[in-house]
Amino acid sequence: MNFKQLFIALSMLGAYGVMAQPTTLNEGKEITSGLTISGSGQIWMRYSDLNPGSRINDNPVDHVYDISIRRYRLSFKGRASENINFALLIGNNNLNLKNPDTPPTILEMYMNYKFSDKLIITAGKSGWTGLSRYAAPSSSNSLGLDVNFAAGPLLNFQDDRYRKYSIAAHGISGKLDYRAVIAKPVNTRSNSVLTDDAKLVYNPNSLYTSAYVKYQFLENEPSTPFSAGTFLGTKDILNVGVGFLNQTKSAASLSVQNDTLTHAARSFAIDAFYEQKLTNNHSWTLYAAYLNHDIGPNYVRNLAADNVVDAGQSSSFNGVGNAVPVNGTGNIFVLQAGYLQKLEGEAPLMEGIQPFVTAQYLDLDAFDDPVMLYEGGISFLLRGHNSKFVFGYQNWPVIMKDMSMKTTRNSMAVLMYQFKFN
Known part of the structure; x- marks a missing residue:
């Protein structure tokens, strides 16, 4: 079965679910009674070193202090009938000195039809995707300061903050949790100037497919499009997962003869997640992943979170x-660990503290030497993820255009406050 046939088959399956739905319920009453509203926000107070050549409003700068809104979300979820649910999510990222008044956008709008716990079909703009646990990471339930971007080689170029226009089949059968997705890439940026190194390009005929399956040895996690970084010791979890993504016509480069070469994006991942339920007021959270990306020769994805520097x-x-x-194209290893200590006493100021560390090793084809990224910090949990302060420190190498590594590394320190309500 080719991609076109698969797309048509999934579309017909979703349509059949809608048409087969009984209509005995009062739709207006059901939607109103089943509607839930939730939201979240993250405020960053930051000091950051800046890479060489950075300019703000045409002023050369090598560091910056700033306060910004890293993310905010407002979610509406409801039940249209016995088997049909819908969701609408609005919000935005990175309201800062450079973009002080970015308006809200529709991040998600989708419906799903539940045949059973083993098979749910979701259609629309959603975060369902394959490859690995953190191919769709939950930013408001993160273990660290921010999400890990190792599993997002196409992020914000051919999707919208991990969301895609897609049809997804997902569910839980016993201890197996699976998702399989077919999507059309979105065109969020203009195509790059081509060189002999691969760059992402948009092709209207490209197609994205992915899948991820995990086996849950202990408790089952909730089946959601975005995966939590920690459940704060409320569950005993041990999962091992494997997945892939394939997107046709996703990148391009120039040959020696100056001909345009087109490349598919192919990625494979295997990962494991462990969290210990609170025992003697403490809990461990561990995550490990291996990822292999092939997105054309020497492809590298640089990403600047909440960047306030002018393009140049x-x-x-x-x-x-x-x-x-x-x-980028090559092999990536990710290790993440967190330790939660619940605080006791009468009406403590905090429920607990959670130190965390993340190390990422990138062995990319473009570089002669491996790249190491580090993050560490501590979360001060006032009311779990619903109210917390997070101090995070990130450190990265500055790579010059001749691919040599500078002996010095840049750093960023952030104090974040996060709130959530539901």
Whole structure:
């Protein structure tokens, strides 16, 4: 079965579910009674080193202090009938000195039809995707300061903050949790100037497919499109997962003869997640992943989270601001660990503290030497993820345009406050 046939088959399956739905319920009453509203916000107070050549309003700068809104979300979920649910999510990222008044956007709008716990069909704009646990990471339930970007080689170029227009089949059968997705890439950026190194391009005929299956040895996790970084010791979890993604016509480069070469994006991942239920007021959270990306020769994805630096020429390969090489063609290893200590006593100021560390090793084809990224910090949990302060420190190498590594590394320190309500 080719991609076109698969797309048509999934569409017909979703349509059959809608048409087969009984209509005995009062739709207006059911939607109103089943509607839930939730939201979240993250405020960053930050100091960051900046890569060489960075400029703000045409002023050369090598560091910056700032306060920004990293993310905010407002979610509406409801039940249209016995088997049909819908969701609408609005919000935005990175309201900062450079973008002080970015309006809200529709991040998600989808419906799903539940045949059973083993088979749910979701259609629309959603975060369902395959490859690995953190191919769709939950930013508001993260273990660290921010999400890990190793599993997002196409992030914000051919999707919208991990969301895609897609049809997904997902569910839980016993201890197996699975998701299989077919999507059309979105066109969020203009195509790059081509060189002999692969760059992402948009092709209207490209197609994205992915899948991820995990076996849950202990408790089952909730089946959601975005995966939590920690459940704060409320569950005993041990999962091992494997997945892939394939997107046709996703990148391009120039040959020696100056001909345009087109490349598919192919990725494979295997990962494991462990969390210990609170025992003697403490809990461990561990995550490990291996990822292999093949997105054309020497493809590297640089990403600058909450960047306040103007676009312009940089003397480094990283790019301007706090840009970091987070993934690319080659092999990537990710290790993450957190330790939660619940605080006792009468009406303590905090429920607990949770130190965390993340190390990412990138062996990319573009670089002669491996790239190491580090993050560490501590979360101060006032009311779990619903109210917390997180102090995080990130450190990354500055890679020059001749691919040599500078002996010095740049750093960023952030104090974040997060709130959630539901």
